[in-house]
Amino acid sequence: ETARFGVAYTAGTGDRLAGWEVTRTNTWTFQVSGFSSEDPATNDATGCVTQTVYRGPSCREERTLTWDAQYRLTAAATNGAPAESYGYDPLGRRMWTEAGGVTNLHLYDGAHLLADLDATGGVVRSYVYGPEIDELVAMTIHTGDVPRTFYALRDHQNTVWAWVDESGNVAESYDYDAWGRVLGIYDGEGASMAQSAIGNRFLFQGREYSFATGLYHFRARWYDPVTGRWLSNDPIGIEGGLNQYVFCGNDPVNYSDPDGQNPIVxxxxxxxxxxxxxxxxxxxxxxxxxxxxxxxxxxxxxxxxxxxxxxxxxxxxxxxxxxxxxAAKRPVWKPGTHKSLQKLENQMQQRGWTSQQIDEAMSGGKQFTAPNKVNSGNTATRYVHPETGRSVVVDDVTSEVLHCYRPN
Structure with missing residues (x-):
């Protein structure tokens, strides 16, 4: 047995096993069989990932990321070459994307992207949604002689698996792994393509994918499907968990996170x-x-x-x-962008509010329409706590807490 398995046994009284010892050393070597993140990522002082290195059997790719003071990704480069750059509005929505000298503008209806425009303001693509967040229904391309409309085939997480034209023919389809990494893009005949031929970027969980960087834009944060991690800290801090880079509770099959701050089952x-x-x-x-x-x-x-x-x-x-x-879920709310998290916490403490009380007010309190003096284009709701009688105003579109009132 020692020769075969490298294990020596010692017999005790009554031929019972008294001990054993491994006498042989075995060495295993593992080769990278696919594209993976092998080197540790580099982070800046705020926790944003600034550099990642990916390796495959015969390739190496280095990605460099640049962030602004509000932890928003402003530029990405691949192997030293600029890939894309971005700009944002005061609400944190991405307003333009520049790649290869071409700039596209983005027009919003609340949290949803309504249309992509060219640099002159001409409509390139427009979008139609259902009643739920990221429930993409249709996309119309306006750049040809005649507008063309395609309809999205989605799953329970709003992941787009295919687009069909007005005749019901498949125009384009996609394949993913469980973490949203794009494994394949196919035309209507099933032939593989490097990227979308119809300009679609809404893929995993209905979020925007960058073919230039391989990253997803989840509104408040960017997501890397290769590592399965967020690229910046959780905007709500450790309230979202001690590990602030965990994507969907490490369970992207059963959870989705439309705004990058609150995974929902x-x-x-x-x-x-x-x-x-x-x-x-x-x-x-x-x-x-x-x-x-x-x-x-x-x-x-x-x-x-x-x-x-x-x-x-x-x-x-x-x-x-x-x-x-x-089967209800915890109310979704977040600090407003018009004030810092510290300022909101101080205001809540001074006026007798806790995070749990905001949850309770939104879940079981009376509701009234309220003016929205912060985001004038959005509606807002005033929730009255059922026990304290205090009110909190929340933006109906962005879920931002706009104001916490004192009693009466």
């Missing part, structure tokens, strides 16, 4: 909705006697089973879990 909600399909009116006497059909009890049973599977509702490391038998 998607699989649980879908399971509950799927269960609701069975909780319908009875079709016969047997079904009428079944609690899954009678009087909505099936819905209650379904929600309770969902609560058992996903646990009670608490925010763990900034990841929003399903709440009990209502």
């Amino acid at each position: 998607v699989a649980a909600v879908l399971l509950l909705l799927a269960g609701a399909e069975d909780a319908v009116a009875p079709e016969n006497e047997e079904q009428a006697c079944n609690p899954a059909y009678a009087g909505g009890q099936g819905m209650a049973t379904m929600f309770m089973s969902g609560a058992i599977m996903f646990g009670t509702g608490v925010a763990i490391n900034g990841v929003t879990k399903v709440v009990g038998n209502m």
Whole structure:
């Protein structure tokens, strides 16, 4: 046995095993079989990643990133050559992108990108969305003789898997790994392409992808699908978890993070909705006697089973879990860009507010339409805490806390 496996055994009383010793040293060498991040990233003093190095079997790629004072990515270079640069508005929305000497402008409707414009203001592409965040429905290209409209085929996370034209023919399709890395882009015939032929950049979780850098723009932060990590600290600090670079709680299959600050569970909600399909009116006497059909009890049973599977509702490391038998998620809010996080914390402390009380006001308090004096183009809601009677005003579009009031 020693010769075969490099292990020596010692027999004790009654031929029982008394000990063993490994006598052979084995060495394994592992080769990089794919494109990966092998070298440690370089960060600046604020925690933003400024340099990453990726290696493959026969290639090496170095990416350099430049950030502004508000932790927004302003430029990216690949192997020393400029790739893209960006500019932002006061709300943190990306307003222009420059690549190869060509500048595109971006027009917004709240948090959603409404259109891409050329440097002269001409419409290049326009977009239509459903009622939910990043629920992209259609894209129209305006640069040809006749506008062309394509319709998005999305999954439960709003990941775009394909575009079809007005006749229902597939124009373009995509393939990803679980972390959103683009594995393939294909035309309508299934032939592989280097990048989108129709100018689409909405891919994983419905967010904007840069073919020049391989990064995703998730509004408040940028995401690297190769490492599966954010490239800057969490804007809400350690409230989102001690590891401020974790993407979607390290579970991008079941969670999405539209604004880069608050992952929300998607699989649980879908399971509950799927269960609701069975909780319908009875079709016969047997079904009428079944609690899954009678009087909505099936819905209650379904929600309770969902609560058992996903646990009670608490925010763990900034990841929003399903709440009990209502399948509700923690209210989404963030500090307003018009004031610093420290200023908001001081104001909350002076006026008797806590983060939990803002959650409680938004979840169970009375709601009133409120003027939005910060973002005049957006609506706002005033939430009244059910116990303290204090009010907090939140932007309906950006989810920013605009003002915390004292009692009365």
